[in-house]
Amino acid sequence: MSRIPLATASACLLPRGGAAWTVSTIVGGQAGSADGSGTAAQFQNPTALGIDAASNLFAADTSGETIRKIYLTGTTWNVVTIGGSAGVTGTAGGVGSAARFYNPHGMVCDPYGNIYLADLQNHRICKGAPSLAITGSLAVTGTVSYAFAYQMHTTGTAASYSAAWLPGGLSINAATGLISGTPGVGGYFQINIAAVNSSGTATGILGLNLVMPPSSNGGDSGGTLSLGGTGSFGGTVGTSTGITIIGVTGTTSLIFSSTSTYTGPTIISGSTLSGGSIITGSYASSGTVLTGTGLISGSLTMSGTPATMINPGTPGVSLTGSMPQTSFTGTVGLPFSYTMPVIFSNHVSFNATNLPTGLSVDASTGIVSGTPAASGSFSSNFIDASASGSILYQVNFTIAASPYSTWKTTAFASLNGAAGISGDTDTPAGDGVPNLIKYALGLGPMTNGSQYLPVTGTTTISGTNYLTLTYTQVIAATDIVYTVEVSNDLLTWNSGTGYTAVLSTTPNGDGTNTVVVQDLAPAGSTPHQYMRLKVTKP
Numbered sequence: 001m002s003r004i005p006l007a008t009a010s011a012c013l014l015p016r017g018g019a020a021w022t023v024s025t026i027v028g029g030q031a032g033s034a035d036g037s038g039t040a041a042q043f044q045n046p047t048a049l050g051i052d053a054a055s056n057l058f059a060a061d062t063s064g065e066t067i068r069k070i071y072l073t074g075t076t077w078n079v080v081t082i083g084g085s086a087g088v089t090g091t092a093g094g095v096g097s098a099a100r101f102y103n104p105h106g107m108v109c110d111p112y113g114n115i116y117l118a119d120l121q122n123h124r125i126c127k128g129a130p131s132l133a134i135t136g137s138l139a140v141t142g143t144v145s146y147a148f149a150y151q152m153h154t155t156g157t158a159a160s161y162s163a164a165w166l167p168g169g170l171s172i173n174a175a176t177g178l179i180s181g182t183p184g185v186g187g188y189f190q191i192n193i194a195a196v197n198s199s200g201t202a203t204g205i206l207g208l209n210l211v212m213p214p215s216s217n218g219g220d221s222g223g224t225l226s227l228g229g230t231g232s233f234g235g236t237v238g239t240s241t242g243i244t245i246i247g248v249t250g251t252t253s254l255i256f257s258s259t260s261t262y263t264g265p266t267i268i269s270g271s272t273l274s275g276g277s278i279i280t281g282s283y284a285s286s287g288t289v290l291t292g293t294g295l296i297s298g299s300l301t302m303s304g305t306p307a308t309m310i311n312p313g314t315p316g317v318s319l320t321g322s323m324p325q326t327s328f329t330g331t332v333g334l335p336f337s338y339t340m341p342v343i344f345s346n347h348v349s350f351n352a353t354n355l356p357t358g359l360s361v362d363a364s365t366g367i368v369s370g371t372p373a374a375s376g377s378f379s380s381n382f383i384d385a386s387a388s389g390s391i392l393y394q395v396n397f398t399i400a401a402s403p404y405s406t407w408k409t410t411a412f413a414s415l416n417g418a419a420g421i422s423g424d425t426d427t428p429a430g431d432g433v434p435n436l437i438k439y440a441l442g443l444g445p446m447t448n449g450s451q452y453l454p455v456t457g458t459t460t461i462s463g464t465n466y467l468t469l470t471y472t473q474v475i476a477a478t479d480i481v482y483t484v485e486v487s488n489d490l491l492t493w494n495s496g497t498g499y500t501a502v503l504s505t506t507p508n509g510d511g512t513n514t515v516v517v518q519d520l521a522p523a524g525s526t527p528h529q530y531m532r533l534k535v536t537k538p
Contacts, residue, residue: 026070026077033064033086035508041079043068044086048118050109058082058115060104065089067104067117067128069509080509083128088451091122095199096510097452098444101126113156130156131511132197134204141209144183152177154202158195164377165191165327165396167210183210190327192398205329326395330356330372333402333479333538340366340382351383356397371538375401402479404439404537411445421445424537440482440535442474442512454533458523459503459516467519468503469531472512483534484517488526495534 025039032042044064051057057070067083083099090100102121109115115128133155142148148170152161154177161177169184177195191206330336336359340350350366358373368382378397401409412422421428422445424436433449441452454471469484484500485493503516519531 027079033061033066033081035068035078035080037076037078047105048107050107050115052109052113053111054113058107058109060107060117062103062105062120065101065104067099067101067107067115080507082509089121091124093126094444095131096508096512097442098447099128127198129197129199132156132158132195132199132202134193134195134202138204139207139209141211142183144185144210146182147180148183149178149180150206150208152179152193152195154195156197156199158202159197161193161195163191163193163206164398165189167208179206185210188325190325190329192327192329328395328397330397330399331402331479332372332375332399332405335369335371335538337367337369340368340384342366342384347384349385351385352380353383354378354380356380356399372399375399375405403476404436404479407439408435408445436480436535436537440474440477440480441472442510456531459518461518465523466521467523467529467531468516469519469533470514470516471533472508473505473515474512475507476511479537481536481538482515483536485532485534486519486521487530487532488528490528490530493532493534 027041028043029039030042034042043061045062046059047062048060059068061068064086065084066081069080069082084101085097089102092100101119104117105120106118113130117126119126136153160174163172167189170181172179189208193206194203349363352361356372356378359370361368380395382395425434429446431448431450435445438449443449454469457468458465459468483495485495486499487493501518503518506514
């Protein structure tokens with residue numbers, strides 16, 4: 001039997017149909033602002049309900065000055081505050097608890113998850129958009145020279161899409177988020193994808209593995225060819241494009257061109273090949289079979305992804321390993337590390353040029369590491385050197401600004417640089433709460449932070465009382481460290497194993513968690529006990 005949701009001081013359900021109506025409380029029943037499950041949740045004069053396409057309920061908690069989401073998990077109804085701050089009026093727009101209302105009343109939801117709200121005393125209509133996130137698989141495989149399609153999916157509705165570092169032959173439809181085309185080169189690619197709407201930007205990294213197509217004669221998978229030496233090789237000559245892939249030891253490939261079938265011994269020297277020349281481009285799977293025995297010497301150059309340079313070789317030296325990774329992401333202020341692969345069997349050393357500021361390479365281990373110091377897009381070169389030559393390939397770095405820097409830039413953008421008020425320890429609101437703490441608690445710099453500071457309490461475990469500290473943690477704040485410390489004299493502070501333990505971490509649905517940490521020493525075990533939250537940047 002279907003049920004009709006009502007908005008009262010507690011949320012109830014009325015079964016529809018029949019002569020008798022049964023009223024049951026699903027959430028609430030007491031005045032207050034607490035989130036929770038069932039009757040543990042509290043409301044203050046809810047006056048309107050909306051329902052979205054996923055059957056989630058949204059309540060305008062009028063006297064509470066908040067918007068509440070009511071959702072079902074199994075048979076349990078749960079309540080979480082998604083907009084506004086309990087008891088705080090205002091007109092500010094913003095995300096989650098940063099938004100302000102003054103007696104929110106009527107409400108309706110559209111098919112895209114947006115909420116439209118009558119903010120009564122502010123004499124306005126507000127729109128609330130769900131946070132945008134990229135969903136679905138972020139690891140896909142395609143085949144060179146075959147049609148490829150990948151559809152981006154998001155929570156909420158994206159206004160536009162983008163993708164950076166797509167391999168040749170692929171493009172994105174910015175309106176629909178469809179990545180499609182016919183890839184022309186093989187290898188593994190890390191593609192930076194993004195979706196944008198009025199609530200912000202969601203980003204992700206799509207791992208795309210493009211493999212070579214199958215060949216009727218075993219093709220490049222059955223061929224081996226040593227750099228500077230002789231060996232059997234096999235491949236396919238494209239009759240239309242004139243591009244040939246010749247496999248070498250491992251999974252690395254060399255690209256040559258030929259427009260006709262040939263067999264037997266062939267000398268490949270410098271930039272020439274019997275029947276054609278070394279070129280740049282992609283692979284064609286149709287055509288005739290290329291067989292024979294050959295010798296590579298001279299200086300060979302090929303491009304694609306990655307662009308590769310092979311210097312004069314030594315007989316018997318082969319290429320080993322797989323196609324290296326060519327796209328990287330990092331964040332200013334956060335450690336980065338990547339180990340370059342060995343490509344030559346007679347490898348000697350590594351090198352890298354034009355690295356982002358803050359990164360360096362260890363020539364003996366190939367470890368590229370450090371802490372990026374500046375944001376932006378960078379093109380660098382990775383080099384694997386051997387006794388007979390070297391392979392150079394281009395890589396791309398995308399270094400994002402730290403979340404804290406982005407927060408400060410956004411928060412102080414209209415204040416002409418905000419000299420004297422945008423530092424970590426500055427308190428522009430005059431409330432004694434510095435910017436770094438407000439960032440850690442998910443607040444704006446001009447918000448009065450005194451009412452959002454961590455709260456002490458107690459918990460009882462097996463009949464013993466313990467002190468607790470409850471605070472808000474921003475999930476995206478990966479560039480800071482939250483540490484709860486305990487002391488009995490305000491001089492020596494301790495944390496971690498043997499001193500504190502996390503009791504619970506509860507998602508709030510607005511990009512933050514509520515974290516409760518316990519002092520492991522029983523309450524009253526020392527004359528004085530104190531707890532504090534310390535926020536630090538690496």
